[in-house]
Amino acid sequence: MDATGALPPTSTQEQQKQDEVGGGDGSYGVLLYYKYADVPDAPALAAFYESRCRALALVGRVRVGPDGVNATLGGRVAALEKHIDEMSSNSLFDGTDFKLASCEEPVDERVARECGFTSLSVRLVKELVTLCSNPSLTTPDISFAGRHLSAAEFHSVLQSVGTGSDTEAPAGQNDVVVLDARNLYETRIGKFHVPNVETLHPEIRQYSDLPLWIDEHTEKLRGKSIMMYCTGGIRCEMASAYIRSKGEGFENVFQLYGGIQRYLEQYPDGGYFDGKNFVFDHRISVGSNKDNILGTCLVCGSTYDDYSSRCRCSNCRMLVLVCSTCQDSTKEYVCELCLKNGKQCCEISVKQDCQAEPELSEPSDIGKLSISNKISTSKAPGSNGKVVSS
Incomplete structure (x- = not known):
C-alpha cells in the first residue's frame, strides 16, 4: 500500500480470505488510532477505508483529511488485527500507535447508535481536530x-x-x-x-x-x-x-x-x-x-x-x-x-x-x-x- 492510500492488487483467494476475517466467531474489540501526516490523496485513502472496513465487517468512524487520519473502529478482534496489518503496510502510518482492546459487544443499541457503533462512517474533513x-x-x-x-x-x-x-x-x-x-x-x-x-x-x-x-x-x-x-x-x-x-x-x-x-x-x-x-x-x-x-x-x-x-x-x-x-x-x-x-x-x-x-x-x-x-x-x-x- 502506497502513501496515496491505494493497496496493491491482491489475488482473488487472498481477498476472499481477508473478507472472511470479519464474519466468523471470535472476541469483540475496539481499535483507536490517529496519525498526523501529509496525505497526498485523501479521497483515495477514504475510498480504501470504505472498501476494506466494510469487507472486514468493521463499524465506527474514520475521518480522513489532508493532515492525517483519525479512526475509532469496532468489530471482531481478528478483523481489527487484519486492518492493522493492512494499514501498517502503508508508510504513511509508520510509527502509528494502534490501540486495540478486547471488550464486550455493544448490548445497548441506543448507546451504540449514538456513538456511531452500529454502522461505518468514513468522511473527508478539512482538519482532523477543530481546535479553534x-x-x-x-x-x-x-x-x-x-x-x-x-x-x-x-x-x-x-x-x-x-x-x-x-x-x-x-x-x-x-x-x-x-x-x-x-x-x-x-x-x-x-x-x-x-x-x-x-x-x-x-x-x-x-x-x-x-x-x-x-x-x-x-x-x-x-x-x-x-x-x-x-x-x-x-x-x-x-x-x-x-x-x-x-x-x-x-x-x-x-x-x-x-x-x-x-x-x-x-x-x-x-x-x-x-x-x-x-x-x-x-x-x-x-x-x-x-x-x-x-x-x-x-x-x-x-x-x-x-x-x-x-x-x-x-x-x-x-x-x-x-x-x-x-x-x-x-x-x-x-x-x-x-x-x-x-x-x-x-x-x-x-x-x-x-x-x-x-x-x-x-x-x-x-x-x-x-x-x-x-x-x-x-x-x-x-x-x-x-x-x-x-
Missing part, C-alpha cells in the same frame, strides 16, 4: 506539539514532583502543573490527582473552547512545565502546539503519549488516575482495578458515574450524570456550567455526540529520564515521540 472554532484564531502548526512522555515517564515525573523526591528539580512542585485537555463531562468521572501538584481542569463543554481558556489562563501556565493529558492523545497534540506557539515562557509542554488509555494499561491499579476514563464508543467508560467513583448525581448529589442513560442538559445538551432514582422523578436538567453562568436557557448550540479520539506516535528514543531532563527546556519546536508497544 473562532475564525480569528489561527490553528497552530502541529510541528509545535509538545514532547511525548510514555506512561512510565509521565508517572515518574508526577511521582518525583509529588513527593519532592528528586533533588534535581529546579524548584519542585511549583514548577509543574498538570493540565487536563478534556471536556467537563469527561473530567467528572475520572482525572489525575497528584498530592502537592496543581492540576488544572478547564471545565469546557467542547474541545474548541480550550484555546479561549488557555488565553485566559496564560499566567498560570507561563514559565511552568506543563504535563498535559487527554483520553488517547490526539487532543493534546494540537492543544500543546497552541500553548507552545505562544513563545518564550511556554516551551516546556509535555503530553502523555497514548493518553489515559495507555496509562491505565501500564498501571492497572490506576496509578495517579482516579475514577474512570470516559471513552467515545459503546463502552462509555473504562476503569482501573480501583473501584472508586468520582462522579455525583447532578440532582441529588449521590455518588454516581454511569452515563449509559445519556441524560443531557436541557439547555446546552452536554451530558450530565443523573442517577436512576432522580431520572424517575426529574426529566429536565441544567448542567453546572449553565447554572454557573446563570443561564436557564443557554444561547449556544452544542452537539455532544461521541467522537473519535485515537492516537499518534512519532518514533524517537527517549532514554531513562531524571527530573531535570524529564521537564527540560526545549526551545526548538517539535514533538519527540516514542512508540509504546500495544
